[in-house]
Amino acid sequence: MQKQILLKKRPKETPTHNDFEVVETSIGTPSDGEILVKTIYISVDPYLRGRMNDTKSYIPPFKLNEVISSGVIGQVIESKSNRFDKNDIVLGSLGWQEYNIIKEDSVRKINTNIAPESTYLSVLGMTGLTAYFGLLDIGKPKEGETVVVSGAAGAVGSIVGQIAKIKGCRVVGIAGSEDKVNLLLNDFGFDAAINYNTQDVGVALEEACPDGIDVYFENVGGTISDAIFPLLNNFARIPVCGAISAYNTAEDIGPRVQTHLIKTSSLMQGFTVGNYSSRFEEGIQELATWLKDGRLKYEETITVGFDKTIDAFLDLFKGANIGKSLVKVAEIEK
Template sequence: MMESTTQKQIQLAQRPNGMPTAETFRFTNTSVPEPKDGEVLVRTLYLSVDPYMRGRMQDTKSYVEPFPLDEVIHGGVVGEIVQSNSPDFKRGDTIVGMLGWQEYSAVPAKAVRKIDPDVAPITTALGVLGMPGLTAYFGLLHIGQPQEGETVVVSGAAGAVGSLVGQIAKIKGARVVGIAGTEDKIQYLKEIGFDETINYKTDDVQKALEKACPNGVDVYFDNVGGEISDAVYSLLNKFARVPICGAISSYNKAGEDLGPRVQMKLIKSSALMKGFVVGDYADRFEEGSRQLGAWVKNGSLKYEETIVEGFENIPDAFLGLFSGSNLGKQLVKVTDPLYAKI
């Protein structure tokens, strides 16, 4: 039974110049949509907020279309089917998909994927078994290719991707150095097996890196860019590999992000630097998901989630990504299920 015929949603009200503010977002009320033939009506249970969404708030060419102004913002959602006009789903099924920041979404059945609550907590479909996990898996193993005994450095190491990168590198026998910004995060990195940790807010990053990496850096998994990455590049070993996953340090800069040039460092080290997005590996997602699930099941891959409750707190949860308030995957719990057994 539907709780209401109206719902809340969040639209992009204006394109931010620098850090987004409350004025960037607009809360509106709208009708709960009716699913057409071949569509399903999804009730949002959990919603993901991710740093890449900041780029989509700009009207610039990128690997994904920008969010339109005055329309609902979209991201990863775990929800339950409350009405189905498709033979592929029934009421009560738990699904994951790229849906709107709203309480209900009517979408084609092919736009969502069924998940099994008995395999793992449903939130993992937005984290360790979802986009962040696959990003860590393919970015590290396909581009970074860590070998046993090599040194792997991870920036943003306590985030949804970085924390998994470090653990996968350990599984492959590498020595792992993690960079994070609070003592709680540093302690967490130690608990999940990082060999060395650096607090970029309290340590001299260059000196700390030189001490933590006496034999140089073979793989640098870059989530942040900026001055932290500048410090790592000076320690790259011959034939080092640098997967570029993100540059969160510059996402809210109003102008160009200027810094030291990397070309000579790459030439001297014969290093490979390669940017990527997880969609580059879409044809291999099944492989990645299977391996990630096996590692979670056998306990060799641990994960953390920071869950904020309440639809009204979605913008604050998103903005918290840029101050480092989250440990592991940042999620928003919108509501409890009506039908799904989780």
């Protein structure tokens, strides 16, 4: 038997434990062309909140009373596939459960000689690729420009800022605690960092960005973003990756952005990393090179135990994580 986590009801605002259900079910055995995968790491991500709503989006909503899924790294325990051997380490979008039986084309094997397996859910995974393509393809940072990142100590934001530094930019991060501000300045090499809980963001941005803002990487939305628009330079670029401040609210009302965009001829473009799926290998190779060269660092908040998966997800909306949030479910069998 194994445990799995279902979506019991759709959250109205911030999710709680009551919106989920933990049940036990049989593990089962794979059929021809299938593999049995033991869950090692589960990725918990803010975008999953949107999938809990029954609304149209870029990805279908979760169904009630069915297993929640996200990025998972696992170990092949039993294989009836010609593609995988027992003990292979694989990555895919799998269920929040201790074991998954899946078709052989549902996952890909990862190379743990390049970097630890967890990095394929963080700096070498969807978060790293989101930062890479969002910043470079939409933000198009140029040497000497000013790049501002909200949610800067998070999984995506921390990578965005470092890539911007690699490209020769002045980088300003916005985060929610002094510990995170210190991390941005001392570990990730940001030029300036703002604590939105203790500082007036508008005033602090004016001081940190004396030459205006050329690229704003949007992860948060809300009043933080409202402070950005008056400081945009002509032809600024705004990759819109997320808006976590609005994920648990019924209405998100604020200043209108159109006038600022017109006055500065700025580009504001939403995206998801799936838009770049045909170029993932390009991104992984570049990120891996920077990681190997020591130009790219990463942080992971790892919660241990399958029973803590819901807690780890809920902690995202409290700002409790630094870098990528993962749940370590089990050790790899040797």
